[in-house]
Amino acid sequence: MPGSTDPTSSGSASSGPTALQTGTEGPRSGGRPTTAETLQLSDDIRRAALALFLERGYEGTSLDDIARAAGTTKPSLYVRFRGKESLFSGVMHWAIGRADWPEPESRPPDLDDLEGALRSIADAAVRRATNPSMVGLTRIVVAQAARFPDLAQRTLAASWNRQSFIAHLLRRHAANGVIVADEPEILTEHFLALVAGTPARLASFGVVRDAATQQHHTNLAIELFLRGLRPG
Numbered sequence: 001m002p003g004s005t006d007p008t009s010s011g012s013a014s015s016g017p018t019a020l021q022t023g024t025e026g027p028r029s030g031g032r033p034t035t036a037e038t039l040q041l042s043d044d045i046r047r048a049a050l051a052l053f054l055e056r057g058y059e060g061t062s063l064d065d066i067a068r069a070a071g072t073t074k075p076s077l078y079v080r081f082r083g084k085e086s087l088f089s090g091v092m093h094w095a096i097g098r099a100d101w102p103e104p105e106s107r108p109p110d111l112d113d114l115e116g117a118l119r120s121i122a123d124a125a126v127r128r129a130t131n132p133s134m135v136g137l138t139r140i141v142v143a144q145a146a147r148f149p150d151l152a153q154r155t156l157a158a159s160w161n162r163q164s165f166i167a168h169l170l171r172r173h174a175a176n177g178v179i180v181a182d183e184p185e186i187l188t189e190h191f192l193a194l195v196a197g198t199p200a201r202l203a204s205f206g207v208v209r210d211a212a213t214q215q216h217h218t219n220l221a222i223e224l225f226l227r228g229l230r231p232g
Helices: 035-056 063-070 074-080 084-096 114-130 132-143 149-175 184-204 211-229
Strands: none
16 A cells, blocks of 8 residues: 555656645535536546555555545536446556646757757656656556556556657767667667666655765766767
Protein backbone atom coordinates (compact mmCIF):
# COMPACT_ATOMS: atom_id res chain seq x y z
CA MET A 1 0.00 0.00 0.00
CA PRO A 2 1.46 3.38 -0.86
CA GLY A 3 2.47 5.95 1.72
CA SER A 4 0.62 8.97 2.91
CA THR A 5 1.38 11.12 -0.14
CA ASP A 6 -1.60 13.29 -0.91
CA PRO A 7 -2.24 12.81 -4.63
CA THR A 8 -4.70 15.68 -4.73
CA SER A 9 -2.17 18.45 -4.29
CA SER A 10 -0.01 20.30 -6.78
CA GLY A 11 3.41 21.78 -6.42
CA SER A 12 7.06 21.41 -7.25
CA ALA A 13 8.84 18.29 -8.40
CA SER A 14 9.32 17.31 -4.78
CA SER A 15 5.61 17.24 -4.07
CA GLY A 16 4.43 16.73 -7.62
CA PRO A 17 1.23 17.81 -9.35
CA THR A 18 -1.30 15.08 -8.89
CA ALA A 19 -5.00 14.38 -9.01
CA LEU A 20 -6.91 17.54 -8.13
CA GLN A 21 -9.60 18.04 -5.53
CA THR A 22 -13.03 17.76 -7.09
CA GLY A 23 -14.34 20.64 -5.06
CA THR A 24 -17.56 18.78 -4.20
CA GLU A 25 -18.75 17.20 -0.99
CA GLY A 26 -21.69 14.86 -0.66
CA PRO A 27 -24.20 13.78 -3.32
CA ARG A 28 -25.03 16.31 -6.01
CA SER A 29 -28.44 17.86 -6.42
CA GLY A 30 -31.11 15.98 -8.37
CA GLY A 31 -32.43 16.69 -11.85
CA ARG A 32 -31.29 15.62 -15.27
CA PRO A 33 -27.62 16.58 -15.67
CA THR A 34 -26.40 18.52 -18.68
CA THR A 35 -23.72 17.08 -20.95
CA ALA A 36 -21.17 19.36 -19.32
CA GLU A 37 -22.22 18.19 -15.85
CA THR A 38 -21.99 14.56 -16.92
CA LEU A 39 -18.48 15.06 -18.26
CA GLN A 40 -17.47 16.96 -15.14
CA LEU A 41 -18.79 14.20 -12.91
CA SER A 42 -16.82 11.59 -14.87
CA ASP A 43 -13.69 13.68 -14.42
CA ASP A 44 -14.42 14.16 -10.71
CA ILE A 45 -14.83 10.42 -10.27
CA ARG A 46 -11.52 9.66 -11.96
CA ARG A 47 -9.67 12.27 -9.93
CA ALA A 48 -11.25 11.20 -6.65
CA ALA A 49 -10.55 7.54 -7.36
CA LEU A 50 -6.94 8.23 -8.33
CA ALA A 51 -6.39 10.26 -5.17
CA LEU A 52 -7.81 7.54 -2.94
CA PHE A 53 -6.04 4.64 -4.68
CA LEU A 54 -2.70 6.44 -4.37
CA GLU A 55 -3.34 7.28 -0.72
CA ARG A 56 -4.90 4.01 0.48
CA GLY A 57 -4.03 1.43 -2.15
CA TYR A 58 -6.39 -0.86 -4.03
CA GLU A 59 -7.57 -2.94 -1.10
CA GLY A 60 -8.01 0.06 1.17
CA THR A 61 -10.32 1.95 -1.19
CA SER A 62 -14.03 1.19 -1.56
CA LEU A 63 -16.57 2.33 -4.11
CA ASP A 64 -18.44 4.07 -1.31
CA ASP A 65 -15.27 6.04 -0.52
CA ILE A 66 -14.88 7.08 -4.14
CA ALA A 67 -18.52 8.05 -4.58
CA ARG A 68 -18.38 10.14 -1.42
CA ALA A 69 -15.15 11.88 -2.44
CA ALA A 70 -16.54 12.63 -5.91
CA GLY A 71 -19.77 14.01 -4.49
CA THR A 72 -21.95 11.39 -6.13
CA THR A 73 -23.53 7.98 -5.45
CA LYS A 74 -22.42 4.41 -6.04
CA PRO A 75 -25.04 3.89 -8.83
CA SER A 76 -23.34 6.73 -10.74
CA LEU A 77 -20.11 4.76 -10.59
CA TYR A 78 -21.79 1.65 -11.98
CA VAL A 79 -23.13 3.68 -14.90
CA ARG A 80 -19.51 4.27 -15.93
CA PHE A 81 -17.68 1.20 -14.64
CA ARG A 82 -18.63 -2.46 -14.16
CA GLY A 83 -17.13 -2.52 -10.69
CA LYS A 84 -14.08 -1.71 -8.62
CA GLU A 85 -11.62 -3.62 -10.84
CA SER A 86 -12.91 -1.87 -13.94
CA LEU A 87 -12.75 1.52 -12.24
CA PHE A 88 -9.21 0.91 -10.92
CA SER A 89 -7.91 -0.22 -14.30
CA GLY A 90 -9.61 2.63 -16.13
CA VAL A 91 -8.38 5.29 -13.75
CA MET A 92 -4.80 4.00 -13.76
CA HIS A 93 -4.74 3.85 -17.57
CA TRP A 94 -6.20 7.37 -17.65
CA ALA A 95 -3.47 8.73 -15.36
CA ILE A 96 -0.60 6.96 -17.09
CA GLY A 97 -1.77 8.09 -20.52
CA ARG A 98 -1.90 11.78 -19.61
CA ALA A 99 0.91 14.03 -20.84
CA ASP A 100 0.38 16.32 -17.83
CA TRP A 101 0.50 13.66 -15.13
CA PRO A 102 2.10 13.52 -12.67
CA GLU A 103 3.51 16.75 -14.11
CA PRO A 104 3.57 18.35 -17.56
CA GLU A 105 6.13 17.00 -20.01
CA SER A 106 9.03 19.34 -20.72
CA ARG A 107 9.42 21.03 -24.08
CA PRO A 108 11.37 18.95 -26.64
CA PRO A 109 15.03 19.93 -26.33
CA ASP A 110 17.26 21.23 -29.13
CA LEU A 111 18.19 18.24 -31.28
CA ASP A 112 21.44 19.88 -32.41
CA ASP A 113 22.79 20.00 -28.85
CA LEU A 114 23.39 16.36 -27.93
CA GLU A 115 24.64 16.87 -24.39
CA GLY A 116 22.06 19.56 -23.64
CA ALA A 117 19.25 17.38 -24.99
CA LEU A 118 20.36 14.38 -22.94
CA ARG A 119 20.57 16.57 -19.85
CA SER A 120 17.04 17.91 -20.39
CA ILE A 121 15.69 14.40 -20.93
CA ALA A 122 17.55 13.06 -17.88
CA ASP A 123 16.24 15.84 -15.62
CA ALA A 124 12.66 15.21 -16.80
CA ALA A 125 13.05 11.43 -16.32
CA VAL A 126 14.33 11.88 -12.76
CA ARG A 127 11.55 14.32 -11.87
CA ARG A 128 8.94 11.90 -13.14
CA ALA A 129 10.50 8.85 -11.51
CA THR A 130 10.76 10.53 -8.10
CA ASN A 131 7.42 12.34 -8.16
CA PRO A 132 5.47 11.06 -5.10
CA SER A 133 2.41 10.30 -7.21
CA MET A 134 4.41 8.25 -9.72
CA VAL A 135 6.13 6.43 -6.87
CA GLY A 136 2.72 5.66 -5.35
CA LEU A 137 1.30 4.49 -8.65
CA THR A 138 4.29 2.25 -9.30
CA ARG A 139 3.91 0.64 -5.88
CA ILE A 140 0.24 -0.10 -6.52
CA VAL A 141 0.88 -1.47 -10.00
CA VAL A 142 3.61 -3.76 -8.69
CA ALA A 143 1.39 -4.96 -5.84
CA GLN A 144 -1.51 -5.63 -8.23
CA ALA A 145 0.54 -6.92 -11.20
CA ALA A 146 -0.91 -10.44 -10.99
CA ARG A 147 -4.47 -9.14 -11.06
CA PHE A 148 -3.86 -6.41 -13.66
CA PRO A 149 -0.99 -7.61 -15.90
CA ASP A 150 -2.01 -5.28 -18.74
CA LEU A 151 -1.70 -2.31 -16.40
CA ALA A 152 1.83 -3.34 -15.46
CA GLN A 153 2.76 -3.53 -19.13
CA ARG A 154 1.17 -0.17 -19.82
CA THR A 155 3.11 1.43 -16.99
CA LEU A 156 6.39 0.03 -18.30
CA ALA A 157 5.56 1.36 -21.76
CA ALA A 158 4.65 4.83 -20.48
CA SER A 159 8.09 6.21 -21.32
CA TRP A 160 7.96 4.95 -24.92
CA ASN A 161 7.71 8.47 -26.40
CA ARG A 162 10.79 9.55 -24.48
CA GLN A 163 12.64 6.41 -25.57
CA SER A 164 11.76 7.02 -29.21
CA PHE A 165 13.00 10.59 -28.95
CA ILE A 166 16.34 9.54 -27.44
CA ALA A 167 16.85 6.87 -30.11
CA HIS A 168 16.15 9.46 -32.81
CA LEU A 169 18.58 11.87 -31.15
CA LEU A 170 21.33 9.25 -31.10
CA ARG A 171 20.76 8.31 -34.74
CA ARG A 172 20.95 11.97 -35.74
CA HIS A 173 24.31 12.56 -34.11
CA ALA A 174 25.68 9.17 -35.18
CA ALA A 175 24.88 10.13 -38.78
CA ASN A 176 26.93 13.30 -38.28
CA GLY A 177 29.88 11.29 -36.97
CA VAL A 178 29.72 12.85 -33.51
CA ILE A 179 29.08 9.51 -31.79
CA VAL A 180 28.95 5.81 -32.58
CA ALA A 181 25.50 4.41 -31.84
CA ASP A 182 24.92 1.21 -33.80
CA GLU A 183 22.02 0.05 -31.61
CA PRO A 184 20.25 3.23 -30.47
CA GLU A 185 17.23 1.47 -28.95
CA ILE A 186 19.41 -0.58 -26.59
CA LEU A 187 21.57 2.45 -25.81
CA THR A 188 18.39 4.37 -24.95
CA GLU A 189 17.41 1.74 -22.38
CA HIS A 190 20.87 1.93 -20.82
CA PHE A 191 20.76 5.73 -20.72
CA LEU A 192 17.41 5.89 -18.92
CA ALA A 193 18.49 3.18 -16.49
CA LEU A 194 21.71 5.07 -15.85
CA VAL A 195 20.12 8.42 -15.09
CA ALA A 196 16.74 7.48 -13.59
CA GLY A 197 16.94 3.85 -12.46
CA THR A 198 18.61 4.42 -9.10
CA PRO A 199 16.63 7.58 -8.23
CA ALA A 200 13.40 5.67 -8.92
CA ARG A 201 14.47 2.74 -6.75
CA LEU A 202 15.54 5.03 -3.92
CA ALA A 203 12.26 6.92 -4.12
CA SER A 204 10.34 3.66 -3.79
CA PHE A 205 11.96 3.34 -0.34
CA GLY A 206 11.16 6.94 0.52
CA VAL A 207 14.68 8.23 -0.17
CA VAL A 208 15.05 11.27 -2.44
CA ARG A 209 18.39 12.98 -2.96
CA ASP A 210 18.63 16.73 -2.52
CA ALA A 211 18.69 18.72 -5.76
CA ALA A 212 22.43 19.43 -5.79
CA THR A 213 23.39 15.83 -5.08
CA GLN A 214 21.00 14.48 -7.69
CA GLN A 215 22.28 16.95 -10.29
CA HIS A 216 25.84 15.82 -9.61
CA HIS A 217 24.84 12.18 -10.10
CA THR A 218 23.01 13.07 -13.33
CA ASN A 219 25.99 15.01 -14.70
CA LEU A 220 28.34 12.09 -14.04
CA ALA A 221 25.92 9.64 -15.67
CA ILE A 222 25.64 11.75 -18.82
CA GLU A 223 29.43 12.21 -18.97
CA LEU A 224 29.93 8.44 -18.65
CA PHE A 225 27.31 7.71 -21.30
CA LEU A 226 28.78 10.15 -23.84
CA ARG A 227 32.32 9.00 -23.16
CA GLY A 228 31.30 5.51 -24.26
CA LEU A 229 29.75 6.78 -27.50
CA ARG A 230 32.40 9.20 -28.74
CA PRO A 231 34.72 7.73 -31.40
CA GLY A 232 38.41 7.31 -30.83
